[in-house]
Amino acid sequence: MSTVLGGGSTSTTLSRPGSWYLKAHFTGLRLVGGDVLTVADPTGAESYRYTADVLASGTASQDATGFWAMSVTGDRAVVSITGRDGGRAHPASRVRVDKITRGFTEAELAASVGPQSICGANDYKDAVCYQSSNPTEFGRTKAVAKLLRNGGSLCTAWRVGPNNKMLTNNHCFTSGTGIEVWFNYQCTTCGGTTSATVTKVLVQSVIKTSTALDYTLFSVTNFASISLFGYLELDARVPAVGEEMYVIGHPSGKLKKLSLRDDQNAGGYCKVSAVRVNGDSAQSDIAYRCDTEGGSSGSPVLSRQTHKVVGLHHWGGCPNQGVRIDLIAAQVNPVL
Numbered sequence: 001m002s003t004v005l006g007g008g009s010t011s012t013t014l015s016r017p018g019s020w021y022l023k024a025h026f027t028g029l030r031l032v033g034g035d036v037l038t039v040a041d042p043t044g045a046e047s048y049r050y051t052a053d054v055l056a057s058g059t060a061s062q063d064a065t066g067f068w069a070m071s072v073t074g075d076r077a078v079v080s081i082t083g084r085d086g087g088r089a090h091p092a093s094r095v096r097v098d099k100i101t102r103g104f105t106e107a108e109l110a111a112s113v114g115p116q117s118i119c120g121a122n123d124y125k126d127a128v129c130y131q132s133s134n135p136t137e138f139g140r141t142k143a144v145a146k147l148l149r150n151g152g153s154l155c156t157a158w159r160v161g162p163n164n165k166m167l168t169n170n171h172c173f174t175s176g177t178g179i180e181v182w183f184n185y186q187c188t189t190c191g192g193t194t195s196a197t198v199t200k201v202l203v204q205s206v207i208k209t210s211t212a213l214d215y216t217l218f219s220v221t222n223f224a225s226i227s228l229f230g231y232l233e234l235d236a237r238v239p240a241v242g243e244e245m246y247v248i249g250h251p252s253g254k255l256k257k258l259s260l261r262d263d264q265n266a267g268g269y270c271k272v273s274a275v276r277v278n279g280d281s282a283q284s285d286i287a288y289r290c291d292t293e294g295g296s297s298g299s300p301v302l303s304r305q306t307h308k309v310v311g312l313h314h315w316g317g318c319p320n321q322g323v324r325i326d327l328i329a330a331q332v333n334p335v336l
Contacts, residue, residue, distance in 0.1 A: 003079075006030075006094025011080035013042070020103035021148075022077040027066030028096045029054065034084035035093040039069045042076050046198075058221035061178035061202060066098070068178055070200055071148070075102075104253075117296070117316025119289040124251065124259040129190035134260065136307055137246055141258060142229045144300065146182040146250040147172060154295040156249035157181060157218075159231040160309075161336040164223040165207065167328075168298030169314045170214045176203030181220055183229050186256035195255055199225055207335055212281045214314045215328050217335070232300055235308035236329035238276065239286060244269040247290045247313055247322075249299030259290040269304060273319050284327060286311045287319035301325075 003012050014022055024039060031037060031052045040047035048070045054060040059070035079097060081089040127141040147155040147168060155172035159165070166181070173179055183199045201220040209216040220226065239245065247259040247270070262270040270290035279285035292299065292313060301311030301322040311322025 003097040004094060005079065005081050005097070007091055010082065010089050011078065012097070014077045014079060014097070014100055015075060016100070016102040017075050019075040021071040021073050022075065022103075023068060023071035023101045024077060024079060024097050025066060025068050025099045026095050027098050028094065029066065030092065030094050031081070032090035032093045035089045036082055036084060037095055038078075038080050038082065039072060040078050041072050041074050042078055046072055048072075059200070059202065063177070070202070071180060073195070073198060117292045117318060117320050119291055119318040119320070120263045122291050123261045123263055124257040124291045126187040126190050126192065127248065127256045127258045128187050128192075130258050130260060137258060137260060137302075137304070140232060140302060140307055141186070141248050141256060142184075143232050144248045144256060145226075145229075146185045146253065146256070147298065148180040148182060148253075149173065149178060154250070154253040156296055156298040156313075158248070158298075158300045159226070159229065160217070160234065160332075161231055163336065164204075164219045165336055166218055166220060167300075167312060167332075168216050168218070169312065170209050170211050170216050171314065172216065172298050173203070174206060174209050174216060176206055176218055179203040181226075183226050185250065192255075199229075201226055208332055210328075210331065213284060213323050213328050213331070214280050215312055215323065215332070217332050232302070233308045234325050234329045234333075235303055235306050235310045236326045236333075237310070238324060238326055239272045239303055239310045241272055241275060243272045244304035245272055245288060245290070245301055245310065246270055246304060247288075247292060247296065247299050247301050249292065249296040249313065251291075251293035251296045253295045259292060262289050262291075264289040275324075277321060279315065279321055279323060284323055285315070285321040286324055287321050289319050292316055292320050
């Protein structure tokens with residue numbers, strides 16, 4: 001596709017019916033006299049503004065030919081050039097929309113995110129389903145976010161500590177160009193199909209990463225906008241076999257789920273089934289039968305004793321596996 005805005009044409013609507021987000025790439029941006037490029041949903045509730053210094057927004061990812069704007073949730077996005085105060089744009093201001101990427105349909109996601117790791121029946125539920133029955137576990141869900149890279153890469157990440165630091169898997173990414181981080185992508189009602197208002201930021205920089213322990217520690221743009229979602233703490237120990245635990249994440253890129261119950265354990269809480277299991281390194285993992293799927297990679301595994309993180313989920317297979325957080329903590333604590 002290729003659409004030019006400028007002169008007499010200062011607005012266009014991008015549409016891909018059925019998509020759950022649209023993300024536009026721009027080239028040849030020229031904004032005169034303080035004009036502004038805006039990418040928004042049709043209602044204007046989600047809106048991103050770009051000046052001539054596009055990176056100043058914290059929501060643009062520059063590449064060799066132009067830049068990607070932040071995605072807009074839904075199957076339509078309105079792109080417009082206006083004056084600084086919303087009035088008429090200068091006739092010389094212009095930009096080209098040269099390509100877009102879109103959110104996969106559920107069928108496409110199921111085909112792209114890899115094998116399932118549902119152990120027995122699928123016991124995970126929308127996080128909000130546990131708001132009343134398990135308020136402590138539910139309270140930990142806010143710090144967990146969805147990762148998105150142009151629709152082709154789905155993982156989970158979470159805030160670690162009070163500063164601008166987040167953790168995910170090394171196999172999710174090792175350099176952060178163009179990766180979106182979605183906070184609050186979760187249902188407001190149990191069994192719902194629509195999300196609460198999402199706050200989106202970008203990966204800013206990779207601080208530390210390890211193939212052997214399959215983690216990436218990174219920072220994000222516009223950190224102040226996500227500080228209200230709180231953070232998780234590390235529990236730098238090897239959990240006991242039989243210790244109750246839970247996993248928070250975005251399996252298959254879905255709205256946030258809490259995997260708390262396990263029908264492989266007589267319907268009780270998920271439990272650690274083994275420790276010091278071989279992962280990408282010898283004895284690096286813990287094992288459990290909490291339900292996960294592709295897209296859960298990078299999810300925090302928390303103890304129900306301390307409600308702190310004891311593992312970083314990274315493998316499926318029933319039992320599923322997470323990297324021991326005591327090993328990761330030894331490497332990342334100095335920079336948290």
